Amino acid sequence: MQADERRPRAVLFLCGHNIVRSPMAAALAEQLYGHAMKVASAGVRTDDPDPFVTAVMEEVGIDLSRHRPTTLEELIDLEGFDFDLVVSLSPEAHHAALDLTGEHAVEVDYWPTEDPTAAEGNREQRLDAYRAVRDHLLKRIQERFGAPPPASG
Numbered sequence: 229m230q231a232d233e234r235r236p237r238a239v240l241f242l243c244g245h246n247i248v249r250s251p252m253a254a255a256l257a258e259q260l261y262g263h264a265m266k267v268a269s270a271g272v273r274t275d276d277p278d279p280f281v282t283a284v285m286e287e288v289g290i291d292l293s294r295h296r297p298t299t300l301e302e303l304i305d306l307e308g309f310d311f312d313l314v315v316s317l318s319p320e321a322h323h324a325a326l327d328l329t330g331e332h333a334v335e336v337d338y339w340p341t342e343d344p345t346a347a348e349g350n351r352e353q354r355l356d357a358y359r360a361v362r363d364h365l366l367k368r369i370q371e372r373f374g375a376p377p378p379a380s381g
Contacts, residue, residue: 244271277296
């Protein structure tokens, strides 16, 4: 299978609160493939933005300081549902993603991903937990979607 055949036209990353895993994944995918596919993120619920996410994403040149958590329901109400693939990152999100298949012709991938908010320790130890999630997501994204296509200019 060619990388182009594995790459959907539009992908939604879904997690529990849309504050850590799904915004990280969407931002990484947007950075690599945003010129070739639509990328979005949502959560089953929302919560307050997480400053550790902003810090570790800044380390790789991505600014998430303006990210505002969105629920799946809000996303559908605002934009409709126009995704080929939903990547669920937590058990709760996976159940919500599977529910979508009853109404939409959408593929669902489940990438169980640690929740770094449970990490304990000093600031650097907690940041390391977030970095591990970021790096894990980047690896999964690159494995799933292949090499980024050249930007058309």
